[in-house]
Amino acid sequence: MKQSRWQQATYRHPYLFALLLLAVAFTVNALLQPNLLEPTTLNSNMRVFLPLILVAVGQAIVMIGGGIDISVGSIVSVTNAILATQIGLSGDLSTAGVIMGVALLAGMGAGALNGLCVAYLRLQPIITTFATSFIYSGLALFILPNPGGGVPSRLTAFYRETIILWLPLAFYVIALILLIWAAIRRTRYGRYLYAVGGKADAAYETGVPVRAVQFSTYVISGFMAALGGIAMTLLTGSGNAQVGDPLTLSSITAAVIGGTPLSGGAGGVAGPMIGAIILGLIRNIISFANVATWWQTFVNAAIIVLALATPGIINLVRRRNR
Amino acid sequence: MNRRHFALFAIALMTAALIAACGGAPTTTAPTAAPAPQPTTAPAPGGRKFTIGISNPFISSEYRTQMIQSLIEVNKEYMERGITNELVIESADTDVAGQIQQLQNLINKGVDAILVNPSDVSGLNDTLQEAINKGIIVISVDQELNTPGVYNVGIDQKEWAKISARWLAEKLGGQGNIVLIEGFPGHPANVARMEGVEEVLKEYPNIKVLGRETGKWDEATGQQVMSNFLASFPNLDGYWTQDGMAIGAMQAVMAANPSKWPVLVGEGRCQFLQLWDQRLKEDPNFETIAVANPPGVSPTGLRIAVNMLMGKQVDKSKLGGANGLSFVIPIPIIVTKDNFQEVFTTVCKDKPATYLLDGIMTDEEVQQFFVK
Structure with a gap:
């Protein structure tokens, strides 16, 4: 009885394991760092995690639709380059708003190119987005050859210091995304998304617009990556055409820890967001546990592998038990 | 059944190993990072011991390895004199956001000074400013930052x-x-x-x-x-x-x-x-x-930080750089045909091939930057 309940539960709520892991990571972190729960500490952590959280949501939606997006990091870099060069350190807020809109459109445009290649030209997602990632990172370098530029400190202060009712800004962003996602899941589009990712042929035969849905996932991913790029720019306050590169692999890791299988058709966005937070908490734990310098990278990677492997090990144990 | 138990055992073992790796470490590395270090039996000149933090975002180079190693060695000297605690080192391959997190963790641990080898020319500015506002001395080593309040230590x-x-x-x-x-x-x-x-x-x-x-x-x-x-x-x-x-x-x-x-x-x-x-x-x-491009500028930076923490006044007329806050370190060794044999047979004699020709200023030598 118990086993099937666990399996059923993880099937219905793919974020369950991630939630469990989050609880463990959070507890360990709070034990090592007692002031973790103070609003300012919580905020300083969450503002660093937010860019990856946003990118991971986009990545998860592509993965649910059966694809993968290797170009998200480069889209973050393009967004960062646009904002840092066009707004400038002394830019005014209305221009900043316009430029952010432009950056979001650019992200969607980049996603649309990915979607066009994958959905309509039927190219392999992993190779296509790997190739386009070089186009985008080249574009970022073209816009911003040398690190520099930036956004006004009023904007970065808003991003870095906003705490409403003891909760950091990032929590409200997360809540908003969860609300939107809950609404989308109920729509026909939401059901199409899972159908396409699960079995595209069967979905096609039942009249699902497979190509349009696949296309849309990349546009959403481009949009989320651009949003992540805005968050990253507000965090650093400066421009660097390579700033997004490391986010690509982290976003996939976060999505997988969050219960989104690479095979598509399952998962959600809550899990990947939790996954992104877990990745950040692991770095904190290593820092506050005073892991010896030369072991930090090893321990970090080992914990991530363990986090990725545990659901598989649990299932293995359950199956043997039956 | 056996396999199942083995799998469970494996999970338990891995978890235990990781917890040991994380939680066990403090006992072996010494109790650093206490937000308010207790006065010790042998009080330092300033009345209490200082804690210095390092933030390094790039580890895949001999330069950085040598840098960290010599930082640990030079700090030992001050620990023996009862002036500093064990270094708090944040060192891993990471991005700008990751380095911001490194710096925030150092601030949270209550360090007195931060030595940072920056991964970005201005992306760390706001975070470094937060550290300075908390009264932490911030020194950028190896690479020059043009950030108000941040000192630089490096070669020209x-x-x-x-x-x-x-x-x-x-x-x-x-x-x-x-x-x-x-x-x-x-x-x-x-x-x-x-x-x-x-x-x-x-x-x-x-x-x-x-x-x-x-x-x-x-x-x-x-x-x-x-x-x-x-x-x-x-x-x-x-x-x-x-x-x-x-x-x-x-x-x-x-x-x-x-x-x-x-x-x-x-x-x-x-x-x-x-x-x-x-x-x-x-x-x-x-x-x-x-x-030579000496990784020793970082331990030299550590010496400067310790002297500043001990309350010595920096002689601003000795500083240079973009914002007048740079300690410019002279280049320690230039090898030409005239001194090749000497350097090759002495300095490189018992060093690994990856060793970079180095130079760390002594505590006496860094006094030139301070008001007598």
Whole structure:
């Protein structure tokens, strides 16, 4: 009885394991760092995690639709380059708003190119987005050859210091995304998304617009990556055409820890967001546990592998038990 | 059943190992990071011991390894004198956001001073400002930051490049065809160095630069780029390159072995001196230059931080740089044919090939930066 309940539960709520892991990571972190729960500490952590959280949501939606997006990091870099060069350190807020809109459109445009290649030209997602990632990172370098530029400190202060009712800004962003996602899941589009990712042929035969849905996932991913790029720019306050590169692999890791299988058709966005937070908490734990310098990278990677492997090990144990 | 138990056992073991690795460490590394260190039985001159934090976002280079190792060694000296606690080191391959997190964690741990080797010219500014507002002394080592309130400790990268560029130009007698192999374009240190090279070359109008390419501060890439250059320009008279790539570039020349070797520039690493020695056996007239880029600027920065924490006044007239907050460290060793044998047989004698020629200022030497 118990086993099937666990399996059923993880099937219905793919974020369950991630939630469990989050609880463990959070507890360990709070034990090592007692002031973790103070609003300012919580905020300083969450503002660093937010860019990856946003990118991971986009990545998860592509993965649910059966694809993968290797170009998200480069889209973050393009967004960062646009904002840092066009707004400038002394830019005014209305221009900043316009430029952010432009950056979001650019992200969607980049996603649309990915979607066009994958959905309509039927190219392999992993190779296509790997190739386009070089186009985008080249574009970022073209816009911003040398690190520099930036956004006004009023904007970065808003991003870095906003705490409403003891909760950091990032929590409200997360809540908003969860609300939107809950609404989308109920729509026909939401059901199409899972159908396409699960079995595209069967979905096609039942009249699902497979190509349009696949296309849309990349546009959403481009949009989320651009949003992540805005968050990253507000965090650093400066421009660097390579700033997004490391986010690509982290976003996939976060999505997988969050219960989104690479095979598509399952998962959600809550899990990947939790996954992104877990990745950040692991770095904190290593820092506050005073892991010896030369072991930090090893321990970090080992914990991530363990986090990725545990659901598989649990299932293995359950199956043997039956 | 057995397998199931084995799997469970494996999970338990792995978890235990990781917890041991994380939680067990404090007992072995000494109790650092207490937000308010207790006064000890042997009080330091300032009344309490200071804690210094390090933030390093890049570990895949010998430079950084040597930097961390010498930081630990120099800090031991102050620990024995009862002035500092164990260093708090945040060191891992990470991005700008990751380094912001490193810095925030150091601030949270209540360190008194932060030594940061920045991954970005301005992306850390807001976070460093937060540290300064909390009364933490912030020193950027190795790479210069133009951030109000942040001190810099490092060599003058432009002057550093000019030394070998001038040597090359004079060795060529002021004329000839050369190529340049540079580091990461846009990286602050590379920009400063290439400016220096261009300034020198302006004085020698008969030296023609046939090509310029990046070797990404990487030995293998440097070798590949040089091989390509040798193939495209068989009559190359010389080339200029920087640390990290000079070994690869010289290996490319060795492999091609042209009838007339180009005049080449080296780097301050024992492995390069080995190549130099090897070449001398084939051609006793071989000459090159190796200018040290010392990882020791970081431990020198540590000494400066300790002296500042002890309340000594910085003599601002001794500082330079973009915002007048830079401690400019002299270049410790320049190897030419005159001192090659000496350096090679003494300094590199019991060092690994990856060792970078170094120089760490003594506590006495850094006093020159402070008001007497």
